[in-house]
Amino acid sequence: MTSLITNQLENLQTDAPPATIERVLVSTGVIDYFAPMSWKHGTLWVSWNGHGVSCVAPGDDPEPFIDRHAAKVGRHVARSRGVPLRLRDLISQTISSGRLGTLRVDLRGVGPFQLDVLTTIQDIPPGELRTYAWVAEHMGRPRAVRAVGSALNRNPVPILIPCHRVGTSDGSVGNYAFGATMKRTLLADEGLDMQTLDGYVAAGFRFMGSVNNTVYCFPSCVRARSIHPTNRVMFKSHDAASDAGYRPCTVCTPHGSPS
Numbered sequence: 001m002t003s004l005i006t007n008q009l010e011n012l013q014t015d016a017p018p019a020t021i022e023r024v025l026v027s028t029g030v031i032d033y034f035a036p037m038s039w040k041h042g043t044l045w046v047s048w049n050g051h052g053v054s055c056v057a058p059g060d061d062p063e064p065f066i067d068r069h070a071a072k073v074g075r076h077v078a079r080s081r082g083v084p085l086r087l088r089d090l091i092s093q094t095i096s097s098g099r100l101g102t103l104r105v106d107l108r109g110v111g112p113f114q115l116d117v118l119t120t121i122q123d124i125p126p127g128e129l130r131t132y133a134w135v136a137e138h139m140g141r142p143r144a145v146r147a148v149g150s151a152l153n154r155n156p157v158p159i160l161i162p163c164h165r166v167g168t169s170d171g172s173v174g175n176y177a178f179g180a181t182m183k184r185t186l187l188a189d190e191g192l193d194m195q196t197l198d199g200y201v202a203a204g205f206r207f208m209g210s211v212n213n214t215v216y217c218f219p220s221c222v223r224a225r226s227i228h229p230t231n232r233v234m235f236k237s238h239d240a241a242s243d244a245g246y247r248p249c250t251v252c253t254p255h256g257s258p259s
Helices: 002-012 018-027 062-072 085-097 112-121 132-138 145-153 180-189 194-203 238-243
Strands: 032-039 042-049 052-058 077-079 207-210 215-217 232-235
Touching: 018 042, 032 052, 032 062, 032 085, 042 062, 042 085, 052 062, 052 085, 062 077, 112 132, 112 145, 132 145, 180 194, 207 238, 232 238
Parallel strands: 032 077
Antiparallel strands: 032 042, 042 052, 207 215, 207 232
């Protein structure tokens, strides 16, 4: 009887449609779908699977994105007719708010150190700029500044996980995977006054203090931006601020790790 049933079931089997197999592979994260979506700066290419968004990049053509996906993710990627509406809305909300919120990202291919870096930079508020050294300090790895830069360069989901909010030790925005102009544009979108920041950098100023409370901050810190111009004092280094009797801001923590 068992043999008969088995034979009958085998006779009922048919090959699954190719599209069904592909959807199963995507849902389980074996391969990814990708498609373009509109955003305020043109076209954003997005790849995703059942674990979340796996790669993003702006651009007009798919080929550079496919190459980027291969380098950053390493899985096969198949063209989809479009980004699902719900996912598109979540991506748009993340870009608008500057926070991941409920958007899931697939970081399965990211190593422990890089994951720590990407987790740390999510604490940087939109429209604010920190340094590679700040990230290293907050990870408890103060000597790993270069490694932090390398980890950010390998970020598979920039724009969503904000490596554009990390700049150089002199206070400038520095390089970016999609060019310095795009990095400045993203920061300006989030409310950072780039012209004022450029002026501070040109003058060699890295920190801003308030004479009212003798606290110093990164110039982009929300507290620094609320200091009245007549109460501002600028510093070129941590030591200069400390020697003048100023203490670091507890919000942007410009020196050392948070307590």
